[in-house]
Amino acid sequence: MNRRTFLKQAAWACGGTAALAASGCGTLSGQAGVRSSSMLGFSAEPLKKIRIGVIGVGARGTGAVKRLPKIPNVTITALSDLREERVTLNQKILKDNGLPEAKGYSGSPEAWRALCESSDVDLVYICTPWWWHTPMSVMAMKCGKHAATEIPAGVTVDECWELVETSEKTRRHCMMLENCCYGENELLMLNLCRQGVLGDLVHGEGAYIHEMRASKWREEQEGGRQGRWRLEWSRKHTGNPYPCHGLGPVCQYMNINRGDSLEYLNSVSTDPFGLAPFGAAKYGPDSPEARIKIKQGDMNTSIIRTRRGRTIMLQHDTTSPRPYSRLNLISGTKGIAADYPLRVALEPDYHKWMDDNKLAELVGQYRHPLWRESGDKAKKAGGHGGMDFLMELRLCHCLQHGLPLDMDVYDAALWSSIVELSERSVLRRGAPMDIPDFTRGGWKTAEPLGIVTL
Numbered sequence: 001m002n003r004r005t006f007l008k009q010a011a012w013a014c015g016g017t018a019a020l021a022a023s024g025c026g027t028l029s030g031q032a033g034v035r036s037s038s039m040l041g042f043s044a045e046p047l048k049k050i051r052i053g054v055i056g057v058g059a060r061g062t063g064a065v066k067r068l069p070k071i072p073n074v075t076i077t078a079l080s081d082l083r084e085e086r087v088t089l090n091q092k093i094l095k096d097n098g099l100p101e102a103k104g105y106s107g108s109p110e111a112w113r114a115l116c117e118s119s120d121v122d123l124v125y126i127c128t129p130w131w132w133h134t135p136m137s138v139m140a141m142k143c144g145k146h147a148a149t150e151i152p153a154g155v156t157v158d159e160c161w162e163l164v165e166t167s168e169k170t171r172r173h174c175m176m177l178e179n180c181c182y183g184e185n186e187l188l189m190l191n192l193c194r195q196g197v198l199g200d201l202v203h204g205e206g207a208y209i210h211e212m213r214a215s216k217w218r219e220e221q222e223g224g225r226q227g228r229w230r231l232e233w234s235r236k237h238t239g240n241p242y243p244c245h246g247l248g249p250v251c252q253y254m255n256i257n258r259g260d261s262l263e264y265l266n267s268v269s270t271d272p273f274g275l276a277p278f279g280a281a282k283y284g285p286d287s288p289e290a291r292i293k294i295k296q297g298d299m300n301t302s303i304i305r306t307r308r309g310r311t312i313m314l315q316h317d318t319t320s321p322r323p324y325s326r327l328n329l330i331s332g333t334k335g336i337a338a339d340y341p342l343r344v345a346l347e348p349d350y351h352k353w354m355d356d357n358k359l360a361e362l363v364g365q366y367r368h369p370l371w372r373e374s375g376d377k378a379k380k381a382g383g384h385g386g387m388d389f390l391m392e393l394r395l396c397h398c399l400q401h402g403l404p405l406d407m408d409v410y411d412a413a414l415w416s417s418i419v420e421l422s423e424r425s426v427l428r429r430g431a432p433m434d435i436p437d438f439t440r441g442g443w444k445t446a447e448p449l450g451i452v453t454l
């Protein structure tokens with residue numbers, strides 16, 4: 001890396017919010033040569049009872065506070081938020097459900113540190129804006145707690161390395177809460193892949209296509225979030241800021257980090273057409289909002305090649321008026337499964353999608369055991385149709401039984417690293433960006449991910 005590249009990279013990393021800068025970005029060198037014991041296949045001592053501290057009890061964290069105590073031997077013992085009233089509201093949720101009061105930590109942007117230090121917590125569950133995920137996960141692990149963080153786990157490659165190195169040094173889990181890996185269709189497809197129905201996997205596609213113009217522009221008094229932190233990100237960054245919903249499931253189908261590895265990507269974005277006019281329409285053509293400069297292109301498309309010669313197409317668009325989709329497509333030497341809506345085509349009838357009856361038969365045969373056994377309970381507990389609860393159920397099951405997690409720190413780092421790498425590539429006319437091997441070669445011998453059951 002020459003000096004100019006280094007300076008450019010440092011400028012990129014520190015170009016975000018003050019909070020991002022405060023989180024220690026800018027130390028882009030220094031990862032190479034770090035060698036600690038690998039966390040691949042790592043299992044911690046079983047935790048019969050799990051005491052959870054939740055940091056960030058806005059929309060997402062409050063959902064978790066409602067769901068987590070439904071899992072046997074799981075208690076929420078601590079709550080933290082910038083806003084005291086959100087902690088109070090969540091205390092009331094616990095009380096209304098006949099659950100013991102949790103300790104509250106609020107009032108300053110650093111109050112969560114005391115939650116990490118407390119002796120009443122085994123797992124820190126993080127639901128704050130993106131740039132807090134790494135500092136909070138790192139602190140949790142340094143305090144001897146396991147960390148589970150919302151997506152993305154880090155917003156720079158440097159942060160991703162910090163997560164890996166801290167997890168390796170502290171021997172604590174760091175899981176990214178990629179709930180889409182537990183969607184009913186995603187787990188069905190994982191099962192199809194594991195049973196060899198699609199043959200050798202060749203190509204996958206994933207996306208986060210979710211129109212969010214109104215929610216990005218929503219003000220606090222309209223129920224908006226945190227001074228519009230998503231809008232702020234769109235003003236300062238381009239590329240794909242939210243790659244994990246699309247990428248995570250495809251990486252699991254392909255056993256990435258456990259037999260294959262992501263090698264490089266090319267990424268391109270459209271111009272930002274949709275977000276500024278929405279502000280102008282809301283506040284008027286002469287308002288300051290109408291003059292906002294948005295950096296993030298509406299549609300971002302990345303192509304990733306793996307070291308075993310496969311490809312993944314990844315998209316992000318939160319500003320175009322179109323139906324929600326994560327694409328969720330996996331294609332192999334014997335057939336293809338695709339989502340939105342669910343479709344399957346197999347040899348020898350690969351030239352057309354299966355009719356409804358055949359598809360229902362296949363779904364019945366390959367429905368994933370987690371959904372078969374716990375799907376009804378999960379739907380009742382809620383969270384994106386049940387997948388959030390299934391993710392939490394499986395996480396707690398692994399912690400309670402001392403099993404390796406389905407998504408480890410290497411997955412968290414790899415999937416999140418696309419945030420920075422896609423932006424770098426976009427800014428260089430789609431130039432290829434090497435993707436770090438966070439396992440440092442461990443992917444060649446790591447155990448493949450199994451079917452994932454309770």
Ligand SMILES: NC(=O)c1ccc[n+]([C@@H]2O[C@H](COP(=O)([O-])OP(=O)(O)OC[C@H]3O[C@@H](n4cnc5c(N)ncnc54)[C@H](O)[C@@H]3O)[C@@H](O)[C@H]2O)c1
Pocket residue numbers: 055056057058059060061080081082083086108109110111112127128129130132150151152177178179225226384
């Ligand atoms: N996996 C999913 O399906 C999914 C869905 C929605 C959101 N998310 C992710 O969850 C996270 C939270 O999103 P949200 O929609 O709940 O946002 P939100 O703004 O509703 O909640 C964030 C909360 O974090 C608190 N917070 C901010 N800084 C803090 C600090 N320093 N200390 C303590 N608390 C702090 C805020 O006060 C707020 O209550 C984001 O990373 C988002 O991307 C994931």
